[in-house]
Amino acid sequence: xxxxxxxxxVYPGKVTxxxxxxxxxxxxxxxxxxxxxxxxxxxxxxxNLLATLDEPSWGSILIDxxxxxxxxxxxxxxxxxxxxxxxxxxxxxxxxxxxxxNMLVPLMLSGKKAKLxxxxxxxxxxxxxxxxxxxxxxxxxxxxQRQRTAIGRALIHTPRLILADEPTGALDFQATKHVMDxxxxxxxxxxxxxxxxxxxxxxxxxxxxxxxxxGSVQTELFRDEPRRIFFQRVIESLSLLGxxxxxxxxxxxx
Amino acid sequence: xxxxxxxxxxxxxMRQNVMYLGAxxxxxxxxxxxxxxxxxxxxxxxxxxxxxxxTVFTGASVILALFSAIFIWYSSDFFLRRRKKEIGLYAxxxxxxxxxxxxxxxxxxxxxxxxxxxxxxxxxxASKYFVQLLASVMAMQVDATFTISGASVIQTIxxxxxxFLIIALRSARxxxxxxxxxxxxxxQQAESLPKVHPILAVLxxxxxxxxYYLTGQPLMDHFTIVAPLLxxxxxxxxxxxxSYFTIFLLRxxxxxxxxxxxxxxxxxxxxxxxxxxxxxxxSTITVITAVTLTTVGTATSIYYFIDQTVEEQVPYxxxxxxxxxxxxxLIAKSDQKIESRTMVNVKNVDHQMTDLPNPLTFTRYYATxxxxxxxxxFSYVNYSDYVxxxxxxxxxxxxxxxxxxxxxxxxxxxxxxxxxKVKSPVGVKIKDVYESFRITAATNLPIAQLYEKQRLAxxxxxxxxxxMPEKGFTLTNYQFSDERHDDGLMKQLTQLYGKQADTEMAxxxxxxxxxxxxxxxxxxxxxxxxLVFLLxxxxxxxxxxxxxxxxxxxxxxxxxxIGVDEKEQTGIIRRLVGFVFSLPYxxxxxxxxxxxxxxxKLLNYNIVRPTLLAxxxxxIVYLIYYxxxxxxxxxxxx
Numbered sequence: 001x002x003x004x005x006x007x008x009x010v011y012p013g014k015v016t017x018x019x020x021x022x023x024x025x026x027x028x029x030x031x032x033x034x035x036x037x038x039x040x041x042x043x044x045x046x047x048n049l050l051a052t053l054d055e056p057s058w059g060s061i062l063i064d065x066x067x068x069x070x071x072x073x074x075x076x077x078x079x080x081x082x083x084x085x086x087x088x089x090x091x092x093x094x095x096x097x098x099x100x101x102n103m104l105v106p107l108m109l110s111g112k113k114a115k116l117x118x119x120x121x122x123x124x125x126x127x128x129x130x131x132x133x134x135x136x137x138x139x140x141x142x143x144x145q146r147q148r149t150a151i152g153r154a155l156i157h158t159p160r161l162i163l164a165d166e167p168t169g170a171l172d173f174q175a176t177k178h179v180m181d182x183x184x185x186x187x188x189x190x191x192x193x194x195x196x197x198x199x200x201x202x203x204x205x206x207x208x209x210x211x212x213x214x215g216s217v218q219t220e221l222f223r224d225e226p227r228r229i230f231f232q233r234v235i236e237s238l239s240l241l242g243x244x245x246x247x248x249x250x251x252x253x254x
Numbered sequence: 255x256x257x258x259x260x261x262x263x264x265x266x267x268m269r270q271n272v273m274y275l276g277a278x279x280x281x282x283x284x285x286x287x288x289x290x291x292x293x294x295x296x297x298x299x300x301x302x303x304x305x306x307x308x309t310v311f312t313g314a315s316v317i318l319a320l321f322s323a324i325f326i327w328y329s330s331d332f333f334l335r336r337r338k339k340e341i342g343l344y345a346x347x348x349x350x351x352x353x354x355x356x357x358x359x360x361x362x363x364x365x366x367x368x369x370x371x372x373x374x375x376x377x378x379x380a381s382k383y384f385v386q387l388l389a390s391v392m393a394m395q396v397d398a399t400f401t402i403s404g405a406s407v408i409q410t411i412x413x414x415x416x417x418f419l420i421i422a423l424r425s426a427r428x429x430x431x432x433x434x435x436x437x438x439x440x441x442q443q444a445e446s447l448p449k450v451h452p453i454l455a456v457l458x459x460x461x462x463x464x465x466y467y468l469t470g471q472p473l474m475d476h477f478t479i480v481a482p483l484l485x486x487x488x489x490x491x492x493x494x495x496x497s498y499f500t501i502f503l504l505r506x507x508x509x510x511x512x513x514x515x516x517x518x519x520x521x522x523x524x525x526x527x528x529x530x531x532x533x534x535x536x537s538t539i540t541v542i543t544a545v546t547l548t549t550v551g552t553a554t555s556i557y558y559f560i561d562q563t564v565e566e567q568v569p570y571x572x573x574x575x576x577x578x579x580x581x582x583x584l585i586a587k588s589d590q591k592i593e594s595r596t597m598v599n600v601k602n603v604d605h606q607m608t609d610l611p612n613p614l615t616f617t618r619y620y621a622t623x624x625x626x627x628x629x630x631x632f633s634y635v636n637y638s639d640y641v642x643x644x645x646x647x648x649x650x651x652x653x654x655x656x657x658x659x660x661x662x663x664x665x666x667x668x669x670x671x672x673x674x675k676v677k678s679p680v681g682v683k684i685k686d687v688y689e690s691f692r693i694t695a696a697t698n699l700p701i702a703q704l705y706e707k708q709r710l711a712x713x714x715x716x717x718x719x720x721x722m723p724e725k726g727f728t729l730t731n732y733q734f735s736d737e738r739h740d741d742g743l744m745k746q747l748t749q750l751y752g753k754q755a756d757t758e759m760a761x762x763x764x765x766x767x768x769x770x771x772x773x774x775x776x777x778x779x780x781x782x783x784x785l786v787f788l789l790x791x792x793x794x795x796x797x798x799x800x801x802x803x804x805x806x807x808x809x810x811x812x813x814x815x816i817g818v819d820e821k822e823q824t825g826i827i828r829r830l831v832g833f834v835f836s837l838p839y840x841x842x843x844x845x846x847x848x849x850x851x852x853x854x855k856l857l858n859y860n861i862v863r864p865t866l867l868a869x870x871x872x873x874i875v876y877l878i879y880y881x882x883x884x885x886x887x888x889x890x891x892x
Contacts, residue, residue: 097519108517
């Protein structure tokens with residue numbers, strides 16, 4: 001579904017930043033991919049590029065075989081509205097709207113009939129277990145509930161591709177588990193996902209992990225074993241990449 | 255680095271604060287210019303009247319000072335909000351609150367001083383052109399020069415230093431009141447969603463309705479009670495409407511299908527989350543807009559109708575009651591030519607006021623002046639003379655009154671009450687010998703401008719006129735070739751009549767010159783204030799919207815991320831800003847139209863054209879502000 005070739009991104013300035021130099025990978029239809037790496041490795045830049053929020057300096061991103069650089073402005077908007085659903089770390093919910101209204105926004109933007117949209121929204125809300133919170137304001141609910149709302153907003157137009165930038169970054173352990181269960185369940189229905197994370201727990205839910213360092217993909221892992229064992233492999237790879245041992249705190253040294 | 259040095263560094267960082275400085279300079283510029291115009295030497299020398307009308311200016315300058323204070327208050331609020339984070343940083347770096355407060359105080363004062371220098375400098379130039387403009391509306395010849403008026407400079411500095419002191423104190427108080435975390439999170443504080451009060455919402459609209467209804471009632475009877483009550487109703491109603499009705503309306507809207515269409519959802523959310531903090535500003539601006547439009551509309555209307563007013567008051571170039579030969583000699587020597595001459599026989603009759611039916615209102619308005627200083631004197635003209643006069647003036651001739659009937663030579667413009675009383679079949683009883691007259695018709699045919707002195711005159715049939723025992727006299731009315739010009743003839747004529755000048759002669763020119771000067775000055779003052787109010791209200795909305803944009807940055811970042819493209823975002827901003835601009839504009843306009851309709855009744859002119867002119871000017875400036883605000887808003891959030 002996604003093919004990234006020799007992708008690079010440079011931010012010109014007084015001090016030139018080059019978060020991505022040469023990134024290559026493929027994401028198949030229906031895969032759940034985690035992108036890991038130390039801070040500053042260009043994870044978020046990669047997501048922004050995939051979401052066409054930013055333009056690559058060189059290289060190309062092919063979505064279903066079409067280069068995103070050839071997208072016209074209208075196609076870009078359509079791609080973002082129809083194919084893509086984005087989940088952010090800080091939820092990015094509009095605090096001026098209720099949870100229900102927040103979820104409705106993408107449907108309204110694509111011009112769907114209000115009644116139909118409401119029905120779809122309520123159905124989705126039941127699946128995410130936030131159906132009794134729909135008339136609440138954003139600041140009246142917990143972080144996990146907010147993130148589930150944000151996921152609801154990303155999913156409401158049944159996109160084929162979900163991009164998530166640290167979706168659990170602001171959540172506690174319990175909420176993380178809940179959110180990831182929801183995402184894994186959705187992936188099981190055939191939705192493709194790319195999740196940026198630094199949490200090996202989150203990565204262990206995925207069936208494909210990319211390790212990003214110094215602007216390119218250092219290692220790739222594919223999961224063919226139970227989640228617990230895959231989790232160990234993710235941690236091993238992380239420690240091999242170095243500089244991230246502190247993330248092993250979950251394991252008591254023996 | 256010392257505090258003053260830091261303040262100075264911040265001052266030098268102009269680009270950020272150029273708008274604030276602009277606002278401050280503008281306020282000072284306007285105030286100084288206004289003072290400079292008032293104390294302009296050339297104007298004072300050219301027209302002694304100008305000095306006497308100083309009270310108009312004094313009143314206006316007090317309003318201006320108050321207004322400047324409100325204006326600077328709002329712009330500094332924006333300025334401070336924008337810098338909350340920076341202030342929080344200072345606190346984090348270990349500056350004490352007192353030190354930060356002093357820093358802000360120094361900066362505010364710094365801007366004040368720069369603004370004063372710039373404002374006075376530009377004001378000196380501007381006042382010259384304003385003086386020229388004023389001279390031309392007052393129909394005066396004045397050579398305006400660039401002058402700096404010391405007294406005005408001192409007054410400006412005094413007033414504004416006081417304003418800045420208040421503002422600086424307020425800023426310091428803000429700093430003391432907020433905790434560090436609040437300063438940092440200044441931009442993230444979401445307002446709690448406003449509650450809906452349907453009863454209050456409906457009540458406020460009803461209040462405005464009551465106010466409007468009261469304007470339709472005859473005001474004269476209880477003016478002192480009705481007028482303040484009316485104002486109170488409308489102002490309270492306006493504040494209520496902006497605070498409650500708008501929320502009510504928006505909430506009502508959120509149950510409609512339209513609410514969910516496209517970007518409406520986002521727009522309504524944004525509007526609703528802001529409406530509470532905007533309500534007071536919006537209602538203040540509505541009231542100011544209404545007052546401004548009414549004042550400017552009135553002033554333009556009066557100025558527009560100067561010619562007509564004077565023509566009605568003084569229909570002839572000159573009217574005299576005696577010394578005809580001498581007067582005509584003088585006229586012949588001047589550069590005026592007599593174009594027409596009409597004469598009319600008049601009898602003045604003393605009435606026992608108590609004998610008059612309905613005498614009260616009559617006498618209060620019309621016995622103000624009489625020939626021999628006797629109250630209750632009316633003038634009578636016979637029908638033949640009336641026909642002559644009417645024909646000469648191109649008026650329709652009313653048919654002859656029968657025995658016991660009379661035509662009143664007055665239309666009671668703008669005085670409906672009196673008009674009704676006179677028109678109703680009440681009689682005018684003449685002494686005890688004669689029967690009373692029933693008034694059958696009214697016409698605006700002044701028999702001479704001696705009657706601008708407001709004595710009622712009646713036409714009776716020739717028989718009745720002949721029977722009156724009083725001695726008649728001849729009034730002669732002249733029409734000159736160029737009555738708006740005077741080469742000293744008026745002075746000579748006044749000398750000719752000496753002490754009797756007040757009663758024996760009346761001329762067009764002095765009234766014309768006086769009226770043009772006063773109404774010109776009034777129109778100028780109203781126009782000037784109107785312009786200032788307009789610019790200031792526009793700027794207040796501008797600053798308020800920009801402060802809102804600064805605080806909504808994050809929301810717009812989210813909106814962009816979830817797939818709203820630039821065009822749609824611009825659409826949201828346009829409607830957002832449009833809503834805030836149009837609300838006070840439309841309501842203010844309606845208020846002033848209602849007020850103007852009362853004015854129309856009083857003046858009895860068709861004031862549509864001058865009013866429309868004022869409204870169009872207002873609308874154009876508002877539109878420009880709207881466009882500029884939308885652009886600035888977009889720049890901030892993208």
